[in-house]
């Protein structure tokens with residue numbers, strides 16, 4: 001029997017698109033959200049509730065608006081390309097209003113337990129126990145979408161830092177960092193060089209007396225702005241560049257990317273050069289760090305070897321007096337409400353990061369449990385489109401052993417490619433992963449058909465940014481506005497910068513033209529290199 005009633009856990013970005021997909025498929029969703037509002041991580045609050053991911057006041061997203069929007073709901077022209085969290089919330093509210101989602105959400109309601117019904121083998125049903133204002137309630141659902149996020153449990157490896165117990169200053173995890181004011185005039189160590197670590201170090205450096213950015217292994221630092229100031233992801237995440245990545249040896253691609261980053265600032269000179277290659281880490285993006293380093297406001301340091309009452313001793317033997325430490329040491333994830341599911345070393349075996357392979361019935365799906373080289377929102381949305389079709393029995397999962405083989409193969413590939421870290425357990429490459437999901441659903445754009453029937457669109461799909469609208473051109477859930485959205489995507493990027501520009505204003509060369517030219521130069525250089533090598 002096909003599932004009808006669906007429980008959705010969480011009303012962040014993933015929960016919102018889950019609701020919309022359920023409604024689109026004629027399912028009956030109920031979304032449980034433990035806080036009082038939508039938005040999940042992106043809704044800033046000085047004192048967020050326990051169990052909800054939390055950001056600092058100034059967070060601006062690192063994925064640009066055309067790449068992060070839901071696939072049938074473009075972000076308005078006049079919204080900035082990289083949005084502040086308040087603007088992201090504005091977009092989520094527009095989305096929720098437009099698709100009339102709010103009336104399906106039960107706010108201030110936590111899901112405490114999700115367990116299989118005794119007849120799960122035949123019904124596939126779940127019992128969902130919720131708690132709201134001290135009152136517990138149980139209800140039966142045909143399927144469950146877990147949209148509870150993976151940036152909630154602060155990973156604070158205190159035991160790796162001897163002496164911290166006697167440190168007399170204050171220390172906190174980046175989850176609890178809200179703004180630089182409390183650090184005014186202080187000497188602060190930021191531990192960790194992921195996106196949060198660098199962002200916080202840069203922000204603190206405007207207020208603190210001195211900031212030390214401590215890193216175990218360094219990092220390649222990408223920037224938001226690519227050629228001509230276009231958003232980085234908009235310029236580089238395209239089917240054409242993906243093809244190059246598939247064709248060229250990884251070393252060559254790394255060499256060119258690293259060369260390009262070093263041309264902006266030499267990572268060795270700035271003390272940031274890691275031992276690993278650029279494609280072996282989750283990207284770190286920041287435009288301001290080199291400026292703060294060259295002006296001495298941020299000093300790069302190796303790992304902290306030990307804390308004393310008043311100072312940090314680093315692995316290079318240097319010692320700095322400090323007043324505070326911010327641990328930007330990442331997150332781990334867990335699903336305490338899910339009976340019978342264990343996360344081990346930040347890993348949970350899921351077919352295509354969505355379905356547990358060992359359930360008698362495929363009525364449970366995890367949404368947004370990925371760390372993409374790109375935006376999470378369109379991925380969550382495509383996962384939901386697939387999951388709801390599976391719930392309805394319109395799409396079938398492979399046999400258990402085939403799913404497990406796929407999971408194992410992905411795990412091995414990830415371990416081989418990335419530096420070993422708990423940060424790298426759910427990594428996906430944006431286009432390959434989106435295409436994989438799209439194939440399950442039958443919505444992957446067919447370039448051949450497009451070139452034969454609509455060459456103008458085909459060129460934009462092949463060489464332009466791989467925006468989410470591409471997955472609405474055909475198949476279930478096709479959207480009549482997708483073609484227009486693709487053909488006008490660059491205008492929306494430009495109009496955010498030039499609000500007065502008339503609708504058909506031409507801007508400088510399209511960013512992907514420059515990317516294509518750069519790529520051709522890259523191929524030519526590779527061929528010359530190969531032909532000259534002995």
Ligand code: FAD
Nearest residue numbers: 010012013014034040041062063110111148149368375376
């Ligand atoms: P969340 O936003 O975490 O929402 C989960 C929701 O579930 C919350 O509202 C929570 O209250 C609710 N919930 C949890 N447990 C329960 C329960 N038991 N019962 C009821 N409700 C529950 N992603 C990008 O794509 N681009 C970026 O540039 C980017 N930058 C980031 C920067 C920072 C500092 C951080 C921490 C993350 C960033 N991310 C970024 C990742 C971010 O997680 C996603 O963008 C997005 O928020 C994921 O949405 P979600 O709905 O899956 O999870």
